Amino acid sequence: MSMGMFFALLGAALSTALAGWGSAWGTGMGGQAAAGVIAEDPDQFAKVLILQLLPGTQGIYGLLVTFITLTRIGILGGTPVTDTKTGLLYFAACLPIAIVGLISAYHQGRTSVASIGIVAKKPDQFGKAMLLPAMVETYAILALLISILAVVNI
Amino acid sequence: MADMDYLFAVARIRVLEKKLLSGADIEQMIAMPDTDRVTAFLEEKGWGSSDAGQKGEGILAAEEEKLRGLAKELRVDESIFELLSYTDLYQNLKAAIKTVLTNDAHPNVFVSHPQYGEARMLSIVREKKFEELPEHMREAAAEAYEALLTIRDGQLCDVILDRAALTAIGEAGKRSREKILRDYARLFVAVHDIRIAVRSAAAHKERAFLARAIAPSEALDEKRLIETAAIGTDAVIDYLSGTEYRGAAEALQKSATAFDLWCDDHLMEMIKPQKYNSVSSGPVVAYRLARENEIRMARIILTAKANGLPEEAIRERAREMYV
Numbered sequence: 001m002s003m004g005m006f007f008a009l010l011g012a013a014l015s016t017a018l019a020g021w022g023s024a025w026g027t028g029m030g031g032q033a034a035a036g037v038i039a040e041d042p043d044q045f046a047k048v049l050i051l052q053l054l055p056g057t058q059g060i061y062g063l064l065v066t067f068i069t070l071t072r073i074g075i076l077g078g079t080p081v082t083d084t085k086t087g088l089l090y091f092a093a094c095l096p097i098a099i100v101g102l103i104s105a106y107h108q109g110r111t112s113v114a115s116i117g118i119v120a121k122k123p124d125q126f127g128k129a130m131l132l133p134a135m136v137e138t139y140a141i142l143a144l145l146i147s148i149l150a151v152v153n154i
Numbered sequence: 155m156a157d158m159d160y161l162f163a164v165a166r167i168r169v170l171e172k173k174l175l176s177g178a179d180i181e182q183m184i185a186m187p188d189t190d191r192v193t194a195f196l197e198e199k200g201w202g203s204s205d206a207g208q209k210g211e212g213i214l215a216a217e218e219e220k221l222r223g224l225a226k227e228l229r230v231d232e233s234i235f236e237l238l239s240y241t242d243l244y245q246n247l248k249a250a251i252k253t254v255l256t257n258d259a260h261p262n263v264f265v266s267h268p269q270y271g272e273a274r275m276l277s278i279v280r281e282k283k284f285e286e287l288p289e290h291m292r293e294a295a296a297e298a299y300e301a302l303l304t305i306r307d308g309q310l311c312d313v314i315l316d317r318a319a320l321t322a323i324g325e326a327g328k329r330s331r332e333k334i335l336r337d338y339a340r341l342f343v344a345v346h347d348i349r350i351a352v353r354s355a356a357a358h359k360e361r362a363f364l365a366r367a368i369a370p371s372e373a374l375d376e377k378r379l380i381e382t383a384a385i386g387t388d389a390v391i392d393y394l395s396g397t398e399y400r401g402a403a404e405a406l407q408k409s410a411t412a413f414d415l416w417c418d419d420h421l422m423e424m425i426k427p428q429k430y431n432s433v434s435s436g437p438v439v440a441y442r443l444a445r446e447n448e449i450r451m452a453r454i455i456l457t458a459k460a461n462g463l464p465e466e467a468i469r470e471r472a473r474e475m476y477v
Contacts, residue, residue: 029158029161032161032162032165033161033162033164033165033432035162035165036161036162036163036164036165036166036167036168036169037165037166037168037169039162039166039169040166040169040170110433113161113165113432113433114432116165116168117164117165117168117432120165120168120169120172121168121169121171121172
């Protein structure tokens with residue numbers, strides 16, 4: 001295996017690993033808070049579940065970028081990477097969703113926890129509570145777009 | 155436990171906060187004609203245990219018992235409430251020393267405690283095994299025991315243990331990682347020192363007694379408080395007017411009741427920001443303090459109703475609530 005292929009695979013792996021790590025972190029935090037609410041008020045299950053799941057999207061974005069990368073570097077299709085320069089380009093293209101996925105999922109998890117607190121006290125304010133963590137998603141989507149555009153244009 | 159380990163507990167607390175008595179609930183209770191109605195209202199709110207026909211004090215005792223089990227219920231480290239339980243710990247020690255040395259049974263003065271309940275505390279005092287107590291209690295326990303045994307001075311015994319309790323709370327507060335506990339300990343020691351200073355000044359106590367009773371405080375100058383208390387109540391109030399406790403000084407000028415009210419309201423103001431904190435032990439501690447405050451308020455109303463106090467007199471004693 002060439003160094004180029006190694007870097008391309010490293011980028012693909014980091015997309016899933018870091019973004020998935022962030023999502024696991026975020027949904028884990030949301031899950032603990034959601035369990036606290038359900039312990040006292042089981043009727044809020046559906047609302048807190050949605051809030052818990054919001055930081056889970058970054059992991060899916062990471063998986064998507066990994067999948068697209070694998071279909072272009074000769075693993076699931078495309079042309080095998082033979083030179084280091086191309087490999088590094090794929091690696092760089094994967095970094096936005098890997099890094100932003102990790103950070104945004106963590107912070108979205110914290111915002112979800114705060115929003116679960118709103119639902120716990122005022123269940124009728126669910127709409128507003130959901131918008132707050134959803135705003136953090138914007139930056140994960142921007143990173144996803146850049147990663148996809150970069151990967152498909154190498 | 156790290157801040158993030160409190161996510162479950164804090165979320166649960168957010169739901170439980172909805173069940174706390176509000177200012178409107180207190181106003182409603184004050185307007186009720188008798189203790190039976192107040193008791194029924196509290197039962198509707200879920201107060202008391204499942205035992206039917208509980209009287210007012212029984213309901214309050216059941217709530218206090220629930221509060222002691224709060225850490226276990228919320229699955230948080232019990233050590234966060236350790237500082238708050240020091241008063242119970244010293245109360246049990248005081249009760250045990252008096253029970254053992256006066257040979258009088260005091261069944262209702264002990265409070266339940268996971269490690270130092272009535273039976274264990276009595277056994278420690280009977281066998282003088284003070285080394286089994288937490289370190290901060292050992293010296294004071296031996297000294298208070300000797301004071302009651304040799305000179306039969308019950309007041310001195312109380313003073314030694316009360317000062318030791320305040321010193322232990324102050325020290326534990328300084329060591330605490332939690333800002334809310336540091337602030338609580340600072341306020342607790344200061345208001346108790348003020349209370350001791352004012353009562354002692356009114357009773358014309360000597361400087362030696364004051365030095366023995368007033369505990370070191372982070373917020374107040376211990377020496378000045380002793381000096382002013384030896385002069386009189388006005389001197390204490392003058393000194394407090396130049397400190398962060400000028401509100402307490404103003405309250406003291408009105409009455410002792412106004413001062414007690416100021417202390418509780420000041421505590422509620424201090425913990426209210428925890429309503430917007432979602433990732434630390436702060437809201438858990440604040441909830442426990444809020445529950446203690448509402449139990450105290452319910453006790454005031456029940457006692458006042460039992461003694462036929464007019465609504466206006468109860469309203470003057472109405473505390474600010476957490477929610």
